[in-house]
Amino acid sequence: xxxxxxxxxxRRHHVTVLAFDGAAGFEVAVATEVFxxxxxxxxxxxxxxxxxxxxxxxxxxxxGYAILAGAGLEAARRADTLVVTGSPAVAAGAEPPAAVLxxxxxxxxxxxxxxxxxxxxxxxxxxxxxxxxxxxxxxxxAAELAAxxxxxxxxQDVLYVDAGPVLTSAGGAAGLDLCLHVVRQDFGxxxxxxxxxxxxxxxxxxxxxxxxxxxxxxxxxxxxxxxxMQWALAHLDRPLTVSELAGHACMSPRTFLRRFRAAAGxxxxxxxxxxxxxxxxxxxxxxxxxxETVGLRVGFPTPASFRKHFRRTVGRSPLQHRRSVARAAxx
DNA sequence: TAGATGTTCCGCCATT
DNA sequence: CTAATGGCGGAACATC
Numbered sequence: 001x002x003x004x005x006x007x008x009x010x011r012r013h014h015v016t017v018l019a020f021d022g023a024a025g026f027e028v029a030v031a032t033e034v035f036x037x038x039x040x041x042x043x044x045x046x047x048x049x050x051x052x053x054x055x056x057x058x059x060x061x062x063x064g065y066a067i068l069a070g071a072g073l074e075a076a077r078r079a080d081t082l083v084v085t086g087s088p089a090v091a092a093g094a095e096p097p098a099a100v101l102x103x104x105x106x107x108x109x110x111x112x113x114x115x116x117x118x119x120x121x122x123x124x125x126x127x128x129x130x131x132x133x134x135x136x137x138x139x140x141x142a143a144e145l146a147a148x149x150x151x152x153x154x155x156q157d158v159l160y161v162d163a164g165p166v167l168t169s170a171g172g173a174a175g176l177d178l179c180l181h182v183v184r185q186d187f188g189x190x191x192x193x194x195x196x197x198x199x200x201x202x203x204x205x206x207x208x209x210x211x212x213x214x215x216x217x218x219x220x221x222x223x224x225x226x227x228x229m230q231w232a233l234a235h236l237d238r239p240l241t242v243s244e245l246a247g248h249a250c251m252s253p254r255t256f257l258r259r260f261r262a263a264a265g266x267x268x269x270x271x272x273x274x275x276x277x278x279x280x281x282x283x284x285x286x287x288x289x290x291x292e293t294v295g296l297r298v299g300f301p302t303p304a305s306f307r308k309h310f311r312r313t314v315g316r317s318p319l320q321h322r323r324s325v326a327r328a329a330x331x
Numbered sequence: 332t333a334g335a336t337g338t339t340c341c342g343c344c345a346t347t
Numbered sequence: 348c349t350a351a352t353g354g355c356g357g358a359a360c361a362t363c
Contacts, residue, residue, distance in 0.1 A: 302362080304362090
């Protein structure tokens with residue numbers, strides 16, 4: 001399942017989201033949004049998802065509502081990937097339910113992949129499954145995690161850590177990044193991007209996909225692509241061709257194209273267009289430069305091409321955008 | 332608006 | 348044997 005771009009999985013990849021009383025509802029929601037939404041283009045070659053809780057049925061969630069788990073913990077026995085959610089209580093020192101720890105142990109023994117978001121790391125740590133491994137959690141709890149589980153190599157200030165079979169993420173939205181990272185591993189960057197788009201997750205992840213995050217899993221060569229993306233961002237104003245970028249990455253254009261798509265999920269030219277449009281936004285919003293000049297600054301040689309691509313991604317013309325933002329700013 | 336010209340990018344395949 | 352590479356052709360696309 002590591003690099004399934006090769007061929008479709010023979011059977012569906014089973015994801016079980018494990019939750020218990022006092023669950024952090026947001027974590028459960030993030031996992032079910034990413035893994036539980038069908039992708040029409042993929043049909044059955046996609047995840048099958050369960051939400052499992054001890055005994056099944058309703059459980060109190062933290063923001064003041066209930067979650068109705070569709071399955072009991074026995075569902076976790078089928079899981080290829082077990083998403084372990086936590087609760088504020090376990091972060092504060094409460095013992096996770098024994099049945100939950102059992103399910104986690106069982107999954108680990110079977111070689112299932114364990115994905116913990118935020119306080120879920122405390123559950124894995126309590127199960128002893130993070131010993132000797134790098135892991136992370138919400139910054140508010142990182143010191144607590146390190147103090148209580150000294151054998152865990154707690155990473156501060158990262159969005160998520162991929163330590164092979166055990167993955168952990170920081171709090172809140174970082175869980176989304178981790179889940180998308182998992183999708184990317186299983187189905188490739190293009191599919192992960194499609195899921196992100198479906199969630200209307202902004203493309204404005206500074207520096208592009210491969211840049212953000214430590215991604216310890218990055219394959220050799222991804223850094224050269226990432227560096228080249230970084231370099232391209234700093235030189236958007238000049239015309240950038242694929243062969244130029246490839247040269248910068250010390251690869252043939254053909255290989256660069258392949259690597260780029262694997263890392264970013266899109267083609268260099270499409271990515272460049274997106275970056276150029278993104279770069280034009282602050283100039284339109286916070287300067288009085290003529291539209292043509294803004295276009296030139298971000299690498300659109302003619303106003304026509306600037307307008308066209310701007311409209312395609314933003315949905316309105318550069319001038320319309322400037323005006324609507326200016327109006328918003330007066331309020 | 333139509334058309335000439337250049338670019339991109341992907342399948343194919345021999346090579347490493 | 349597998350995996351990655353990079354050259355080639357050509358369709359699709361962008362540009363002026």
